[in-house]
Amino acid sequence: MTSHPPTSPRDTTHGSSRERQSRYSHTVRPLSYDLYMLSPQPGEDPMETVELLEEREEAAAPDPVIAERNRRIADALLATTSNYTESEIEFDVIAEQNGISVEEARAKHRCIELTEDGGVQITLSDEHAWINFPYWDSLDPKHLADEIATASQLIALPTGWQLYDPQLEKFIDPARDANEFAEAFGVGVAHVQRIAAERSSADTGVMSHEDYLLANQPTELERLRLQSLVWEPTGRELLSKLGGGSGGRALDVGCGAMGWLRILSDWVGASGQVVGADIDENMLNAARSFLEEDEITNVELVVDDLFESKLEPHSFDLVHARYQIAPLGRGSEQVASHRRLVKPGGSLVLEEWDLASWHFNPPAPAAERLIRLLSEIFAGLGGEAGRGLRELLRDVGVEEPEIDAHVIALKPGHPYLRLPLQFSVALEARLLEAVSEDELASLRNEAEAELAEAGRWGTTFTLIQGWGRLGG
Numbered sequence: 001m002t003s004h005p006p007t008s009p010r011d012t013t014h015g016s017s018r019e020r021q022s023r024y025s026h027t028v029r030p031l032s033y034d035l036y037m038l039s040p041q042p043g044e045d046p047m048e049t050v051e052l053l054e055e056r057e058e059a060a061a062p063d064p065v066i067a068e069r070n071r072r073i074a075d076a077l078l079a080t081t082s083n084y085t086e087s088e089i090e091f092d093v094i095a096e097q098n099g100i101s102v103e104e105a106r107a108k109h110r111c112i113e114l115t116e117d118g119g120v121q122i123t124l125s126d127e128h129a130w131i132n133f134p135y136w137d138s139l140d141p142k143h144l145a146d147e148i149a150t151a152s153q154l155i156a157l158p159t160g161w162q163l164y165d166p167q168l169e170k171f172i173d174p175a176r177d178a179n180e181f182a183e184a185f186g187v188g189v190a191h192v193q194r195i196a197a198e199r200s201s202a203d204t205g206v207m208s209h210e211d212y213l214l215a216n217q218p219t220e221l222e223r224l225r226l227q228s229l230v231w232e233p234t235g236r237e238l239l240s241k242l243g244g245g246s247g248g249r250a251l252d253v254g255c256g257a258m259g260w261l262r263i264l265s266d267w268v269g270a271s272g273q274v275v276g277a278d279i280d281e282n283m284l285n286a287a288r289s290f291l292e293e294d295e296i297t298n299v300e301l302v303v304d305d306l307f308e309s310k311l312e313p314h315s316f317d318l319v320h321a322r323y324q325i326a327p328l329g330r331g332s333e334q335v336a337s338h339r340r341l342v343k344p345g346g347s348l349v350l351e352e353w354d355l356a357s358w359h360f361n362p363p364a365p366a367a368e369r370l371i372r373l374l375s376e377i378f379a380g381l382g383g384e385a386g387r388g389l390r391e392l393l394r395d396v397g398v399e400e401p402e403i404d405a406h407v408i409a410l411k412p413g414h415p416y417l418r419l420p421l422q423f424s425v426a427l428e429a430r431l432l433e434a435v436s437e438d439e440l441a442s443l444r445n446e447a448e449a450e451l452a453e454a455g456r457w458g459t460t461f462t463l464i465q466g467w468g469r470l471g472g
């Protein structure tokens with residue numbers, strides 16, 4: 001079944017379109033934080049459970065006992081001190097859109113929708129509830145945590161349902177363990193707050209460097225943060241192969257909004273030092289807020305153009321650069337610049353992509369066409385830079401470069417599945433050189449719909465890692 005994302009993040013219309021949008025919204029709406037309440041089914045992915053429940057509910061006849069129970073929950077929520085209002089569901093619109101009678105629409109779509117004036121929205125269905133809140137406005141995590149805890153407890157009492165957080169991929173229980181809930185919820189809220197802050201700073205920020213292909217894109221900060229989280233385990237794995245870094249000095253060139261800063265901070269430990277360098281001050285501001293939140297104190301952030309670096313030559317035990325060659329496309333120059341910063345005996349680590357494994361299953365023709373168009377843009381720059389890493393490392397004196405490759409399977413609903421769409425915003429001007437505005441708009445709509453379809457999973461591009469030690 002296909003669902004369509006809201007046309008605007010502030011879309012609060014109700015009725016069938018809104019309700020259908022909510023079905024797989026966690027997979028397609030980057031602008032809301034979604035939680036579900038349901039009975040866990042042993043061995044079943046909770047997101048699959050939600051989808052199965054929705055289908056089952058739609059097919060079943062209305063049950064007056066359940067309707068009465070949901071009414072009581074809604075009344076209890078309406079009676080709490082917070083300001084909930086009940087949405088009027090437009091059954092006539094649902095009927096018209098689905099070609100059924102109003103009575104049939106009433107029977108099939110029998111949820112209750114409540115909206116709280118802080119933005120929390122609750123949809124009560126027969127066998128599950130959906131709780132969500134937008135994060136494009138400034139958020140008050142304390143208010144949200146209280147609101148969600150109260151609401152979920154009111155819902156849990158008569159239903160026995162548990163609160164599931166698809167962002168954290170776990171059940172959280174505010175009633176049983178207040179600390180764990182606060183911590184888990186805090187992680188999620190901090191994450192969305194960072195994104196909201198980055199968006200607004202990027203919206204008003206002045207970019208320092210115009211040549212960077214993906215520069216000046218609000219979505220770029222969000223993408224880089226997510227990307228860093230996705231690839232952290234592979235970075236840690238590589239660092240473990242290099243041996244101990246404790247007390248060392250490490251540099252992440254073009255660190256972006258996060259890059260390798262966190263894992264390098266762990267690698268060098270409290271007695272070591274990490275430098276995160278980037279040409280773009282907005283990126284560094286985003287990185288700074290993340291470092292503060294995580295209370296990481298051994299990282300220094302500096303504005304530096306890698307092509308005219310002011311960093312001290314031969315002063316780092318490890319220099320790392322990821323996804324720099326593909327968008328900048330000056331591989332030899334770039335690697336020579338990194339090489340100058342490595343101490344004798346130190347390591348140079350490069351990570352770049354090879355796009356060949358970037359697929360969806362079942363195939364998603366529009367999203368895959370976007371990938372092909374993006375590949376053509378990158379082909380004119382650094383291309384599939386990962387494939388050339390060994391050669392580049394040899395050219396700067398690493399005799400036998402080490403090499404590794406990783407592909408990550410992305411489960412249905414994983415936010416990194418949306419990467420082609422995020423790139424399509426960041427690279428819009430370039431894409432419009434190849435396709436018309438209308439064609440791009442319909443490709444995006446179709447790709448959104450494809451990614452919203454239940455069960456579609458994917459594989460990332462291949463991350464190629466090349467590294468080695470450098471002599472004097």
Ligand SMILES: C[S@@+](CC[C@H](N)C(=O)[O-])C[C@H]1O[C@@H](n2cnc3c(N)ncnc32)[C@H](O)[C@@H]1O
Pocket residue numbers: 209212214224227228253254255256257258259260277278279280283304305306307321322323324327328
């Ligand atoms: C594709 S992003 C990768 C960010 C980060 N390495 C990661 O993997 O998440 C490229 C980064 O390089 C930065 N950059 C672009 N041109 C640069 C230059 N000449 N010197 C230093 N950084 C640059 C951009 O601002 C951006 O943060």
